[in-house]
Amino acid sequence: MKEVVSVALPKRRHSKTRGRKRRTHWKTAQPNLAACPQCKHPKLAHRVCPVCGYYDGRQVIEVKVKEKKKKKQ
Secondary structure (H helix, E strand, O other): OOOOOOOOOOOOOOOHHHHHHHHHHOOOOOOOEEEOOOOOOEEEOOOOOOOOOEEOOEEOOOOOOOOOOOOOO
């Protein structure tokens, strides 16, 4: 014989407000930024600095410098 397993089911429908009230505490955490030791710009911890390309005291990637656009006259 097969054993009957009861599954939890709601007795009544929950309103949108009730579900939204429960979800008010689901918040994303703000990323922890640390100052880059080379250029002092804020960067994510344990990642290469997007400004200077350094990680752990050595240059890992070469960052291209953006050229300023000239205005048409």
